Amino acid sequence: MEWRDTGILLGTRKHGESGLILDVFTPGHGRHAGIVRGGASRRQAPMLQPGAQLDLAWRARLEDHMGTFTAEPQRARAAIAMSHRVTLAGLNAVTALLTFCLPEREPHPGLYRRTETLLDLLDQVTLWPLAYLRWELALLEEMGFGLDLSCCAVTGATEGLTHVSPKSGRAVTRAGAGAWADRLLPLPEVLLGHGAAEDAEIVQALGVTGHFLSHHLAASLGDRPLPAARAAFVERLDRQARR
Amino acid sequence: MSRRNDPIEALIELMARLPGLGPRSARRAVLYLIRKRAALLVPLAAAMQAVADSARPCLNCGNVGTSDICEICQSEARGNGLLCVVEDVADLWAMERSGVFRGRYHVLGGTLSALDGVGPDELRIPQLLSRIEAEGVSEVILALNATVDGQTTAHYIADQLEDRVALSSLAQGVPIGGELDYLDDGTITAALNARKRL
Numbered sequence: 293m294e295w296r297d298t299g300i301l302l303g304t305r306k307h308g309e310s311g312l313i314l315d316v317f318t319p320g321h322g323r324h325a326g327i328v329r330g331g332a333s334r335r336q337a338p339m340l341q342p343g344a345q346l347d348l349a350w351r352a353r354l355e356d357h358m359g360t361f362t363a364e365p366q367r368a369r370a371a372i373a374m375s376h377r378v379t380l381a382g383l384n385a386v387t388a389l390l391t392f393c394l395p396e397r398e399p400h401p402g403l404y405r406r407t408e409t410l411l412d413l414l415d416q417v418t419l420w421p422l423a424y425l426r427w428e429l430a431l432l433e434e435m436g437f438g439l440d441l442s443c444c445a446v447t448g449a450t451e452g453l454t455h456v457s458p459k460s461g462r463a464v465t466r467a468g469a470g471a472w473a474d475r476l477l478p479l480p481e482v483l484l485g486h487g488a489a490e491d492a493e494i495v496q497a498l499g500v501t502g503h504f505l506s507h508h509l510a511a512s513l514g515d516r517p518l519p520a521a522r523a524a525f526v527e528r529l530d531r532q533a534r535r
Numbered sequence: 536m537s538r539r540n541d542p543i544e545a546l547i548e549l550m551a552r553l554p555g556l557g558p559r560s561a562r563r564a565v566l567y568l569i570r571k572r573a574a575l576l577v578p579l580a581a582a583m584q585a586v587a588d589s590a591r592p593c594l595n596c597g598n599v600g601t602s603d604i605c606e607i608c609q610s611e612a613r614g615n616g617l618l619c620v621v622e623d624v625a626d627l628w629a630m631e632r633s634g635v636f637r638g639r640y641h642v643l644g645g646t647l648s649a650l651d652g653v654g655p656d657e658l659r660i661p662q663l664l665s666r667i668e669a670e671g672v673s674e675v676i677l678a679l680n681a682t683v684d685g686q687t688t689a690h691y692i693a694d695q696l697e698d699r700v701a702l703s704s705l706a707q708g709v710p711i712g713g714e715l716d717y718l719d720d721g722t723i724t725a726a727l728n729a730r731k732r733l
Contacts, residue, residue: 303650309554315650338719342683371707371721374686375728384687388649521649524691531694 293352293359297321298366300407301344302387306332312340314361315391316348319404323394326350326361339363341370342387343411372414378532379414381525382424386410388519389428393435393509403434421494421529425482428501437461437508439500441484444468455479456500458507477503491533498526543569595666597642597659599624607631613639616673620663620692622646622680630678638676641666646684647691655691663692667700674701681707681725 299316302323307313312331317323326348331340339346345367352359373383386407394400410427413420432438439461443450446468453463455476463484469476480497481487506518543565550561568576592598593605600606607613617638621627627640643658655661666672675696679685693702708726709718718726 305650338721341721365719368719368721368724370683371724371728374681374683374725377690380683380686380690383683384649391650519649520652520654 293355293357294350295321296347296349299324299346299348300404300411301340301342301346302391303342304331304340312336313358314340314363316346316361317390317394317404317407318348318399319401320399321350322398322400323390323396324350325396326352326359328361328363331363336363339365339368341368343369343373343383343414345369345408345411367412369411369414376417378525378528379417379420381521381528382420383411383414384521385519385525386424386427388521389431389505392516392519393431393513400434403430406430421491422482422489424525425494425497425501428498428505429483432461432501432504432509435509435512437504437512439463439483439504441479453479453484456483458503461504461508491529495526495530495533498529502526596627596640597624597644597662598627598640607639613637614670616671617676618666618670618672618674619676619678621678622685622688626678626680636676639670643679643688646679646682646688648684658688660692660695664695667696672700674703677702677704679704681705 297318297320299318302315302317304315305313307327310330310332312328313325314328314331315323315325328336328340330336340363344365347364347366349362350359351362369383373379390407406427410423413423416423429439439456441453441456441463443463444453444465445457445460445462447465449465449468452465452467454466455464455469455473456462456479457464458475458477463479464476466473477500478496480493480500482489482493483497483500487493502518502522505522510516510518547558547561547565550556550564551558553561556564568579589601590599591601591603593600593608594603595608596605598605598607615638617636618641619630619636619638620641620643621630622643622645624642627642630636630640641659641663643660643663645653645658647653647655647658667675675692677689677692679689689704696702706729708722708729709715715723
């Protein structure tokens with residue numbers, strides 16, 4: 293068995309003294325693991341940092357074997373991410389969430405493209421939190437828990453949307469919410485593509501996506517807790533917003 | 536007597552577990568030791584027994600020594616207000632090898648890792664926070680690896696110590712003797728971002 297693809301490195305684990313098990317996200321083969329011999333060596337270790345874009349060749353005797361990777365670097369992103377606290381925390385959140393929710397060997401080319409675009413924006417520190425929020429919405433959509441913010445679930449109105457149903461993920465107007473308003477999630481304008489997309493508002497919007505990630509997506513994956521890296525990113529962004 | 540109970544085979548089996556050694560190289564090493572019994576094997580066995588009896592982690596910094604408080608922590612000359620935070624004892628020993636740093640150390644015992652589920656409570660971060668005031672530390676140098684996990688840990692510690700003490704980190708860039716042509720993109724990016732005026 294053999295294939296060649298590009299991929300984003302999500303994480304590594306040591307294998308023996310000098311080998312690494314790579315966990316990568318590829319457009320054609322989804323999330324895929326494989327061993328890189330000598331991956332922990334001084335020559336290869338710097339390029340095998342999470343977020344790196346790699347040219348991958350995978351080989352195995354049988355399809356269900358873990359197999360081995362030959363990995364050539366295309367773009368390193370860790371150094372760019374490390375230059376700013378928010379983007380470093382963001383890179384951790386992206387790789388941790390993908391590792392958390394993607395099944396192995398199931399292609400998600402749309403989500404892959406969104407992820408590659410997001411990671412290529414790591415040097416745009418001011419734009420990145422908004423790009424991350426859009427990516428999380430895309431992740432929910434891809435996993436089958438997308439939000440429908442196009443019109444009110446009660447009245448059908450497309451204007452004056454102020455809340456989100458925590459169950460259906462559909463938008464609701466204030467009038468439509470009525471006495472149920474305090475049981476609904478607030479809908480920040482940034483989720484509708486309006487407003488200045490300040491960090492504070494993005495944090496509020498991440499609270500909404502976080503609800504669906506933890507109560508719907510994580511619940512469907514055996515009720516595991518969301519990766520701590522996501523909470524750390526939101527906390528980091530919140531801290532930046534308060535300054 | 537089975538081969539497993541043979542002390543020579545047992546020694547080979549144990550040596551083969553050491554980093555960098557396999558069964559064949561362990562066998563060669565054991566044969567060499569047996570041939571140099573008086574000059575090497577006996578003193579080595581005595582030295583290993585002595586280390587096994589006395590080696591322990593320093594209760595203050597996490598370094599490995601032969602007493603509860605290591606020599607570096609005991610030295611008053613090194614209590615100059617500088618505290619260097621490293622990931623592992625091997626990093627501390629590497630810093631000491633250079634002979635440049637004359638302050639004290641704090642060994643975290645790892646880095647935060649989302650993938651491996653290592654959080655702040657698994658590392659010696661609470662002990663670090665308590666040392667800052669107890670030892671009158673004026674500057675903390677974060678000498679952590681230039682990896683995603685290492686820098687995530689550095690930022691976390693920086694958050695905890697912000698406004699309490701001066702913080703610095705090791706520079707990142709072109710190594711001494713390094714040629715640009717052979718450097719990875721990330722190192723060149725870091726070196727360019729950290730360029731200094733001549």
